[in-house]
Amino acid sequence: MKPAAFDYVRAQHLDEALDVLKQQGGEARVIAGGQSLLPMLNMRLAKPAVLVDVMGIPGFGEIRREGDAIVVPAGVRQAKLLARLGLATEQPLLAAALPWVGHYQTRARGTVCGSTAHADPSAEIPLCLVALDGEIRLRSRKKRRSLKASEFFTGMMVTDKAEDELIEAVAFPAAVKGAGYAFREVARRHGDFAIVACAAMATADAIHVAVGAVADRPERRSYPLLEGSALDDALNAFAWELDARDDIHATARLRRDLVRSLGREVIEEALRCRA
Amino acid sequence: MPRLTAGARHRVAFTLNGKPVSLDAEPRLLATDALRQQLGATGTHVGCEHGACGACTIQIDGEPARACLTLAVQLEGRDVRTVEGLAPAADRLSVLQATFRRHHALQCGFCTAGILISLDAFLRTSPNPDEQELREVVGGHLCRCTGYTAIVAAALDAAATLRGEPASSVNRDPVHV
Numbered sequence: 001m002k003p004a005a006f007d008y009v010r011a012q013h014l015d016e017a018l019d020v021l022k023q024q025g026g027e028a029r030v031i032a033g034g035q036s037l038l039p040m041l042n043m044r045l046a047k048p049a050v051l052v053d054v055m056g057i058p059g060f061g062e063i064r065r066e067g068d069a070i071v072v073p074a075g076v077r078q079a080k081l082l083a084r085l086g087l088a089t090e091q092p093l094l095a096a097a098l099p100w101v102g103h104y105q106t107r108a109r110g111t112v113c114g115s116t117a118h119a120d121p122s123a124e125i126p127l128c129l130v131a132l133d134g135e136i137r138l139r140s141r142k143k144r145r146s147l148k149a150s151e152f153f154t155g156m157m158v159t160d161k162a163e164d165e166l167i168e169a170v171a172f173p174a175a176v177k178g179a180g181y182a183f184r185e186v187a188r189r190h191g192d193f194a195i196v197a198c199a200a201m202a203t204a205d206a207i208h209v210a211v212g213a214v215a216d217r218p219e220r221r222s223y224p225l226l227e228g229s230a231l232d233d234a235l236n237a238f239a240w241e242l243d244a245r246d247d248i249h250a251t252a253r254l255r256r257d258l259v260r261s262l263g264r265e266v267i268e269e270a271l272r273c274r275a
Numbered sequence: 276m277p278r279l280t281a282g283a284r285h286r287v288a289f290t291l292n293g294k295p296v297s298l299d300a301e302p303r304l305l306a307t308d309a310l311r312q313q314l315g316a317t318g319t320h321v322g323c324e325h326g327a328c329g330a331c332t333i334q335i336d337g338e339p340a341r342a343c344l345t346l347a348v349q350l351e352g353r354d355v356r357t358v359e360g361l362a363p364a365a366d367r368l369s370v371l372q373a374t375f376r377r378h379h380a381l382q383c384g385f386c387t388a389g390i391l392i393s394l395d396a397f398l399r400t401s402p403n404p405d406e407q408e409l410r411e412v413v414g415g416h417l418c419r420c421t422g423y424t425a426i427v428a429a430a431l432d433a434a435a436t437l438r439g440e441p442a443s444s445v446n447r448d449p450v451h452v
Contacts, residue, residue, distance in 0.1 A: 001324045005281040008302035008348050012277075038344035039325040042305070049281075051302070053349070079338070103415030105329060105393055108338040109345075191414050 003041035025163030035110030036118035096183035122213035130218040131199035131210035180273030196258035200266035292360030309347035329416030332389035358388035380429035382420035
């Protein structure tokens, strides 16, 4: 398997990358770590006329704090975010979920924003963005805009990003004081695509739970502090709303069952972890 | 702004196992094919060509990378290490290679180059790994011969040796779980 031919632009400034996207938007693809895009190119599921490499753009490689947001620019590799000092207290959900992103070897190359742009419904990083109500910062030659994760992901590997836009950064809200977080995933092997992945956040008066790998995009629900059968009923309703499908990896029924059981586990763990 | 056009070949220069190398590559040329076909470094194996099997794993600036998910042009200016660069001399094995041999951690050998490269990178940053961590690292590679048990045993042994622990204190038996 070899990619079809393309031009390769090594952007040294953001403006250069944006110029290429403006001129050739529909024919161009942004490449960062390449861990999602290269398989698509090798299998010729994608045949762009030009690749724009953004890894050399100044400032794209550094994670920064902006108030309560952990801002991760487009050049930051997944392994770098996972290795961030204090991540387990700064945002426990990221510390719990990132080890499930691909393998040790692909996390060393793949970027946080690249996984976001790829928008695989079973991917952990989009799930975390939805669970935490994070934001995606888009940039084109014309303008800057910022979308909530729930607005950005619009379908299976489809997002609201326009052809002339690139993801400049994603922003994860840091841990809310006193809140608890939890993540669980079921896959055939660690590193495989999730059959179901669940993330939860519990505060003093609310539960938020997000589910990946079932619907065509990660979905989130918020509840008051439900317990017992009321919580079971809420999760059962959520499981059916996700409109699970049978596929080669799992039946719809197994997926619904995992939403009910993993959903309850992450919620209980998040409630326990509240400080 | 450097724009490398599709039909033409472009000079790419990098360091391979400590030596400067260069080659002419179309933008679409994969690092696997550049290493094997243009530079003759056939120690890096080509398996699935979509990042799943791990056979082609190399190190770029010390970090593991799937060569099949890397373009040759992305190697420009980088420090690349392949399995050919692990042994300290032509007639000597590295510590990790020696424990692989001792523990029978390979049979057909197709996956071995990639696994050695991954473990070499991992042991440099995690000198005292537990079995679970090592299983996760080798989980990024498909090996259909060994069942992984001997690979994990070899990696634990290599880690102990690299920490300077005397050979006698090392459990040489395969770990059964």
